[in-house]
Amino acid sequence: MKFAFLISISLAILIPVLIITGSNSQDLAGGSSNTNIAPPTVVDGTQIIEIAAKGGYSPKKTEAKANVPSIIQVKTSGTFDCSSALVIPSLGYSVYLPASGSTNIEVPAQQPGTVLRGMCSMGMYNFSISFS
Numbered sequence: 001m002k003f004a005f006l007i008s009i010s011l012a013i014l015i016p017v018l019i020i021t022g023s024n025s026q027d028l029a030g031g032s033s034n035t036n037i038a039p040p041t042v043v044d045g046t047q048i049i050e051i052a053a054k055g056g057y058s059p060k061k062t063e064a065k066a067n068v069p070s071i072i073q074v075k076t077s078g079t080f081d082c083s084s085a086l087v088i089p090s091l092g093y094s095v096y097l098p099a100s101g102s103t104n105i106e107v108p109a110q111q112p113g114t115v116l117r118g119m120c121s122m123g124m125y126n127f128s129i130s131f132s
């Protein structure tokens with residue numbers, strides 16, 4: 001419990017910093033004004049990559065670390081459009097996201113230079129995560 005408390009304290013300090021430092025790159029990547037999506041962070045050896053899904057995906061481009069197992073956390077909030085039908089072809093993964101919530105997708109460590117692409121089932125919306 002004490003550990004969890006320390007984590008939440010450090011997150012409370014870290015998250016505003018991450019949002020401030022990440023805001024420039026997110027704007028360049030097409031903007032994500034509606035959600036508080038943090039850039040990838042490594043927690044206990046696992047990289048957390050946040051993606052928002054609603055009327056498309058944001059950020060559209062994410063830079064992540066290679067050679068670390070990752071969890072893509074897809075956040076939905078009143079998502080009733082087709083971005084809730086998510087496919088990641090190279091992982092053979094597809095899911096119907098809940099209208100609101102957070103869905104974890106486990107991704108094994110990726111080689112440097114790998115670009116993981118996700119899209120709605122119709123291929124209309126997409127995002128990419130570049131590992132280096």
Ligand SMILES: [Cu+2]
Binds near residue numbers: 082120121123125
């Ligand atoms: Cu679609």
